Amino acid sequence: MKQDQFDVVIVGGAVVGSAVAYFLSALAGPGCRVLLLEQDPSYSRCATARSVASIRHQFSTPENIRLSMFGTQFLREAAERLAVDGERPQLAFREAGYLFLATAAGWPVMQELHALQRAEGAVVALLPPPVLQQRFPWLQVDDLAGGSLGLSGEGWLDAHALMTALRRRAVASGVTAWTARAESLVVADGRVQAVQLADGRRVRCGWVVNAAGTDAPRLAASAGIGLPVEARKRCVFHFSSPAPVQGAPLVIDPTGLYFRPEGQGYLCGIAPPEHEDPPSDDFEVPLGWFEERLWPQLAARVPGFEAARLHSAWAGHYDVNLLDHNAILGPHPALPNLLFANGFSGHGVQQAPGVGRAMAEWVVHGGWRSLDLSALDWRRVLENRPLRERHVV
Numbered sequence: 001m002k003q004d005q006f007d008v009v010i011v012g013g014a015v016v017g018s019a020v021a022y023f024l025s026a027l028a029g030p031g032c033r034v035l036l037l038e039q040d041p042s043y044s045r046c047a048t049a050r051s052v053a054s055i056r057h058q059f060s061t062p063e064n065i066r067l068s069m070f071g072t073q074f075l076r077e078a079a080e081r082l083a084v085d086g087e088r089p090q091l092a093f094r095e096a097g098y099l100f101l102a103t104a105a106g107w108p109v110m111q112e113l114h115a116l117q118r119a120e121g122a123v124v125a126l127l128p129p130p131v132l133q134q135r136f137p138w139l140q141v142d143d144l145a146g147g148s149l150g151l152s153g154e155g156w157l158d159a160h161a162l163m164t165a166l167r168r169r170a171v172a173s174g175v176t177a178w179t180a181r182a183e184s185l186v187v188a189d190g191r192v193q194a195v196q197l198a199d200g201r202r203v204r205c206g207w208v209v210n211a212a213g214t215d216a217p218r219l220a221a222s223a224g225i226g227l228p229v230e231a232r233k234r235c236v237f238h239f240s241s242p243a244p245v246q247g248a249p250l251v252i253d254p255t256g257l258y259f260r261p262e263g264q265g266y267l268c269g270i271a272p273p274e275h276e277d278p279p280s281d282d283f284e285v286p287l288g289w290f291e292e293r294l295w296p297q298l299a300a301r302v303p304g305f306e307a308a309r310l311h312s313a314w315a316g317h318y319d320v321n322l323l324d325h326n327a328i329l330g331p332h333p334a335l336p337n338l339l340f341a342n343g344f345s346g347h348g349v350q351q352a353p354g355v356g357r358a359m360a361e362w363v364v365h366g367g368w369r370s371l372d373l374s375a376l377d378w379r380r381v382l383e384n385r386p387l388r389e390r391h392v393v
């Protein structure tokens, strides 16, 4: 059997795998042979391509805040850092902010999280209803105790462009990219020795990074590891509104509904209740949802959305960490050369730069370096100690 050999094999070439490849190419130098495997060159079904592609600093754990703050810094520098032959990628990063809204019931938690976010350096402000009303005249504030607005660093971008630019820069710096499916991991003597490809090739390796999104549990299982991640369908609806809603940030309603501007219209969505959220691999959109569930809430929060018109919709899949809705990062204690970057549960685009850097630092330095992400490692999973994120969208 023909065998290739690489120092690092990354399985999954969407935004997270491409970020790992980019940071490895920047940190490890040309002596480190890196292979990026992607099974689907169209990227049409991956979460990255179906994301709402937004970034916020308003999380409830220091690790998530720090990861996203690095994400912002990276996005601001990306045109320079990811340029190839002088061509600078256009990531359409728009720092329009997130606005979390709270009723009286949610206000104490919002204040608590605000203190944490400020302590971490996030530029966020708590706004009482009259100030909200003045700043966003289109918003209905009667039932609100206040809102938390990101004033800098939060917003949205073109996730597909980010993924492409990371991969392109990595390949220009010497990373090898193959269109191939990793079928399984070959384990012996407490290490992953090789990656078996579906086309019959076997690639020997020093390290493997599992960046396979919703396919990550299957790959982990081939090495005997149970990764508590499942695919959950999330639908996004694109609508227009004749009424002007000037300067809208990404708004998160107390009901969980979110909306943000996109082009001439808006995107919106809401997570289904838990009992309607089974593991799923289909891409069907329940179109009735817009009329039945979203539109009434949109119109209640923004009276101008009363005349909203649905234009299109799509479905994608979160790779949900069933333990605590947070990423699982770094090596598994049983297989120290298998690094995990999985379970992002809806925030993987914004965390990709921070996670890509962290995985590359693991390979180069053998531990956490720029950010201590040990709170997100396997220990909490194995010891059943959830690090719950309270701001899941």
Ligand SMILES: Cc1cc2nc3c(=O)[nH]c(=O)nc-3n(C[C@H](O)[C@H](O)[C@H](O)COP(=O)(O)OP(=O)(O)OC[C@H]3O[C@@H](n4cnc5c(N)ncnc54)[C@H](O)[C@@H]3O)c2cc1C
Binding pocket: 011, 012, 013, 014, 015, 016, 017, 037, 038, 039, 040, 043, 045, 046, 047, 048, 049, 050, 051, 052, 053, 054, 055, 180, 181, 182, 183, 211, 212, 213, 214, 215, 216, 219, 234, 235, 236, 315, 316, 317, 318, 319, 341, 342, 344, 345, 346, 347, 348, 349, 350, 351
């Ligand atoms: C509707 C929706 C909205 C979202 N909104 C946001 C948001 O606003 N902000 C945010 O930060 N995140 C958001 N997310 C989450 C974000 O999109 C994901 O967390 C992130 O894209 C995960 O990236 P990934 O590279 O790990 O996985 P994916 O993008 O799913 O990519 C995995 C890749 O691995 C490849 N692959 C899988 N198995 C193999 C194999 N065996 N061999 C070779 N290749 C393989 C796949 O083909 C795929 O290309 C959203 C997700 C969805 C679905």
